[in-house]
Amino acid sequence: MNHDPAITRRTFLRTSGAGACALCAARAAAQDVPGDAPADAKPRIVVRDAMWYERLPDKAVRCLLCPRECVVAEVERGYCGVRENQAGQYKTLVYGTLCSVNMDPIEKKPLYHYLPTTPALSVATAGCNMECKFCQNWRISQYRPEQVDSLVVPPENLVRVARNRGAPTMAFTYSEPVVFYEYMHDAAAEGRKNGVGSVMISNGYIREDPMRELCKHLTGVKVDLKAFTETFYVDQCSAHLEPVLKTLEVLADVGMHTEIVVLLIPTLNDSMGEIRQMATWIVKHMGPDVPLHFSRFHPTYRVKNLPPTPVATLDRARKTAMDAGLRFVYVGNVPLHEGGHTYCPGCGKVVIRRVGYRTDTSNLKDGTCRSCGRKIPGVWSQEQALAFTVPEGKGPKTGPAAGEASL
Amino acid sequence: MSQDVNNTVSRRRFLRRAAASSVAFAGLPLASCAKAEPEPAAPSAPAPPAGDPARSRVVVIRHEALAPGDGRPTAARVAEFLNEAAKALAGAERPGDAWARWFKPDDRVAVKVNGLGLPTGPAVAEGLVLALGGMDLPPQNAILWDRTNRELARAGYTLQTRGRGVRCFGTDALGGRGNGGYSADVYSSGATGSLISRIVTDEATALVSAAVLKDHNLAGLTGVMKNFFGAIHNPNKYHENNCSPFIADVVAQKPIRSRLRLALVDATRPQYQGGPAPRPTWQWAYGGLIVSTDPVAADAVGRAILSRKRAAVGMKPFEADGRPVRYLASGEERGLGTADLARIEVVGIGKPWLDIS
Numbered sequence: 001m002n003h004d005p006a007i008t009r010r011t012f013l014r015t016s017g018a019g020a021c022a023l024c025a026a027r028a029a030a031q032d033v034p035g036d037a038p039a040d041a042k043p044r045i046v047v048r049d050a051m052w053y054e055r056l057p058d059k060a061v062r063c064l065l066c067p068r069e070c071v072v073a074e075v076e077r078g079y080c081g082v083r084e085n086q087a088g089q090y091k092t093l094v095y096g097t098l099c100s101v102n103m104d105p106i107e108k109k110p111l112y113h114y115l116p117t118t119p120a121l122s123v124a125t126a127g128c129n130m131e132c133k134f135c136q137n138w139r140i141s142q143y144r145p146e147q148v149d150s151l152v153v154p155p156e157n158l159v160r161v162a163r164n165r166g167a168p169t170m171a172f173t174y175s176e177p178v179v180f181y182e183y184m185h186d187a188a189a190e191g192r193k194n195g196v197g198s199v200m201i202s203n204g205y206i207r208e209d210p211m212r213e214l215c216k217h218l219t220g221v222k223v224d225l226k227a228f229t230e231t232f233y234v235d236q237c238s239a240h241l242e243p244v245l246k247t248l249e250v251l252a253d254v255g256m257h258t259e260i261v262v263l264l265i266p267t268l269n270d271s272m273g274e275i276r277q278m279a280t281w282i283v284k285h286m287g288p289d290v291p292l293h294f295s296r297f298h299p300t301y302r303v304k305n306l307p308p309t310p311v312a313t314l315d316r317a318r319k320t321a322m323d324a325g326l327r328f329v330y331v332g333n334v335p336l337h338e339g340g341h342t343y344c345p346g347c348g349k350v351v352i353r354r355v356g357y358r359t360d361t362s363n364l365k366d367g368t369c370r371s372c373g374r375k376i377p378g379v380w381s382q383e384q385a386l387a388f389t390v391p392e393g394k395g396p397k398t399g400p401a402a403g404e405a406s407l
Numbered sequence: 408m409s410q411d412v413n414n415t416v417s418r419r420r421f422l423r424r425a426a427a428s429s430v431a432f433a434g435l436p437l438a439s440c441a442k443a444e445p446e447p448a449a450p451s452a453p454a455p456p457a458g459d460p461a462r463s464r465v466v467v468i469r470h471e472a473l474a475p476g477d478g479r480p481t482a483a484r485v486a487e488f489l490n491e492a493a494k495a496l497a498g499a500e501r502p503g504d505a506w507a508r509w510f511k512p513d514d515r516v517a518v519k520v521n522g523l524g525l526p527t528g529p530a531v532a533e534g535l536v537l538a539l540g541g542m543d544l545p546p547q548n549a550i551l552w553d554r555t556n557r558e559l560a561r562a563g564y565t566l567q568t569r570g571r572g573v574r575c576f577g578t579d580a581l582g583g584r585g586n587g588g589y590s591a592d593v594y595s596s597g598a599t600g601s602l603i604s605r606i607v608t609d610e611a612t613a614l615v616s617a618a619v620l621k622d623h624n625l626a627g628l629t630g631v632m633k634n635f636f637g638a639i640h641n642p643n644k645y646h647e648n649n650c651s652p653f654i655a656d657v658v659a660q661k662p663i664r665s666r667l668r669l670a671l672v673d674a675t676r677p678q679y680q681g682g683p684a685p686r687p688t689w690q691w692a693y694g695g696l697i698v699s700t701d702p703v704a705a706d707a708v709g710r711a712i713l714s715r716k717r718a719a720v721g722m723k724p725f726e727a728d729g730r731p732v733r734y735l736a737s738g739e740e741r742g743l744g745t746a747d748l749a750r751i752e753v754v755g756i757g758k759p760w761l762d763i764s
Binding site for chain 2: 060073074075079143146147148
C-alpha cells in the first residue's frame with residue numbers, strides 16, 4: 001500500500017487549530033451536561049428489575065447476562081458488583097446512575113469508520129464484568145456504585161441532552177456497558193425514536209441472546225479484544241476468550257458496524273504469531289473490512305512493571321494484520337502516527353486524515369474515495385446509522401428474564 | 408448520616424456497663440450484677456491447659472444465657488463470657504491480663520462486624536468493647552464498623568461517628584476523604600488486588616474480626632476470614648472457586664494481617680443452611696462464642712460445628728453440596744493459621760462444643 005507522505009507542518013497547524021476549535025465547541029456544548037465530578041454528584045443507587053436472569057431455589061438467582069452466569073444468593077451481588085439479589089429478585093443498582101458524562105469526539109472511542117468528526121455523548125456507570133489488571137479506567141470499572149459519585153440521568157433526559165447539544169450519538173463506554181445493560185437498552189431504544197444513534201464500547205463479554213436483543217437498538221459497537229489467547233484472558237482479565245469471539249461472530253451475523261481494538265502490552269500479548277492468528281480469525285469470521293486498532297499500552301492499575309508499548313511493535317502488528325488480509329488497521333495512542341489515517345484500499349490515498357482528535361474527511365465523498373471512487377466500508381451518515389436493523393430471524397431466541405423483568 | 412441519639416452508647420452508659428463488667432473481674436458471683444431476675448452464672452474457665460505450642464488454641468464458650476429464649480444476649484453478659492474466654496485463651500488469671508496480651512490501652516481497636524445478611528449481633532460486638540474496658544481501653548478508642556452505614560443500621564447497630572463513646576460507622580462514612588472511604592492505593596496479595604477501608608489503614612492500630620457463624624452459598628462458611636471481604640472495595644470479584652484462595656489472600660493483605668489481633672465468632676444462633684441471608688428456619692440456639700488469635704483455626708472450628716449440625720439434620724456435607732470450605736487450606740498455606748482440627752487445641756467452656764443438640 002502507498003501511504004500518504006508524512007504530515008507537513010502546514011497540515012499539522014491547520015488540523016490542530018481546527019481540532020482545538022472542535023474541542024472548545026464540544027466543551028461548550030457539554031456545559032449543561034453533567035461533567036465527571038459535578039458539585040451535586042454523590043454516591044447513588046437506583047434499583048430496577050434486571051433483565052436476563054432465572055430464579056433458583058432458596059431465593060437464589062442465576063444471571064444470564066454475561067458468560068459468567070453468576071449464581072447469586074439473596075443479599076449478594078454478582079461479579080460485576082452492580083447487580084444484586086434482593087429477596088430472590090435480581091436488580092440492577094445502576095439504572096441511570098452516571099459517574100462519567102462527557103462530550104467526546106467519536107474518534108476517541110475509537111470508532112474511525114463511524115460518523116467521523118462528530119461528537120458522542122459518552123456515559124458510564126460503575127462496574128465491570130472483568131478485572132483487567134491493566135484497566136485504564138479502573139477507578140470506575142472496578143468500583144461499586146456506592147463508591148463513586150454519580151448523577152441520575154433517565155434515558156429520555158440523556159437523549160434530550162444529546163439532541164440539544166448536536167450529538168448524533170450516545171456512547172456507552174469507559175467502564176463496561178454490559179453491566180448497565182438495562183439502562184443502555186432503554187436509552188438506545190429511546191434514542192432511536194428520537195434520531196440519536198447509540199454505540200457500545202465494550203469488552204464483548206456478553207451472552208448471545210442479550211447481545212442479539214441489544215443489537216435491535218444499537219447502531220455501532222467497538223469491542224476490546226484483549227488478546228488472542230485463553231491464557232491471557234484468564235490470567236490478566238479473569239475471563240475467557242471464547243465468549244468474546246462468539247460476540248464478534250454475532251455482531252458480524254447481524255451486520256452491526258463493528259470495530260475492534262487490541263491494547264498491545266509488551267511481553268503479554270504482543271507476539272506477531274498471536275497477532276497473525278487474530279487477524280486471520282477476523283478475516284475469516286467477520287471479513288477483511290472490519291477496522292482493527294492496535295493501541296499503545298501505558299502502565300497503570302496492577303500492571304506497572306511493564307513499559308509503554310514500543311511504537312515499533314505497533315508498526316509490526318499493523319503490518320502483520322494487513323498482511324493477513326485486513327484492509328483497515330490502525331495504530332492508536334501514538335500522536336501523529338501515519339497509522340492513524342484511513343487509506344483507500346484501491347488507490348492507497350488518504351481518505352480520512354487524523355491528527356489527535358482532529359479529523360479531515362475532505363477526501364471522503366459519500367462514503368467513497370474521492371480519488372478513485374472506491375467504496376469505503378463504514379457508517380458515514382446518521383441516516384445510514386439509524387437505518388440499521390437486525391435481519392429477520394437473527395434476534396434473540398429467548399426472552400430477557402425468567403422473572404417479571406420485561407422489555 | 409442518620410443517627411438515633413437516644414440509642415447511642417454514651418460515655419456514662421459505657422462506664423456504667425464497664426463497671427458492671429469489672430465486678431466480674433473481681434471474681435464476685437456473676438449473679439451480683441444488678442438484674443431484674445437472676446441469671447445463671449457463667450461457667451468458670453478451666454485451669455489453663457499446659458498448651459502445645461505447635462497447636463493453635465480456640466476457645467468455645469457456651470451458655471444458655473448467650474441464646475436466651477427471648478432472643479439475644481445482653482452486651483454485659485457477653486462481656487462476662489468473653490472475659491472467661493480470654494483468660495482461657497491467654498492462660499491468664501485475670502481478664503485484664505489476658506486482653507493485655509493482645510491490646511494496649513492506647514490502641515485504636517477496629518472491630519469488623521458482619522452486617523450483611525445474618526449479622527454479628529450488636530450485643531456481641533458491644534460486649535467485646537465492654538470487656539476491653541477492663542484493660543482501660545477508652546471507649547472512644549473502639550470502632551465498630553463494616554462497609555456501609557446502611558448495612559450497619561439494618562443490622563441493628565447504632566451509628567455514631569463523634570463523641571466520647573464507642574464509634575460505629577461504615578467505610579462509606581469516610582467517603583469525604585475520597586475513594587469512597589477506601590485507600591488511595593491498590594494493595595496486592597496473591598490473586599487479589601484491592602483498595603482497603605481507611606478504617607483499617609488510617610484509623611486502626613488493632614483489628615478484631617467479629618464475625619457471625621453462618622452458611623455461605625459459595626464459600627461454604629462465612630466466618631472470621633471472609634468477614635474481611637467487607638474491608639475491601641471489590642469483594643464481588645472474589646467469589647469464584649468457593650472464594651478460594653481469595654479469602655485467604657484478602658486476610659493476608661498487609662494492612663489487615665499486620666493489625667489482626669483477635670478472632671471472635673458470634674455463634675449464639677448460627678445458621679447452617681441458606682446463608683448469607685438470614686433464614687430463621689435453619690438457625691438454632693447454639694449459645695456459643697468462639698475466640699482465638701488464629702483466624703484459620705477459629706473458622707475450622709466453626710466449620711466443624713456447622714458440619715455437625717448439618718449431619719444431624721440430614722443435610723449433605725458442604726463438600727457434597729458443591730461448596731467445600733477450600734479457603735481454610737489456602738489460609739494455612741499462607742501462614743495465617745491452622746486448618747486441621749487435629750492440630751487445633753479446642754478449649755471448651757460450658758456445654759461440649761460439638762454437642763449440637
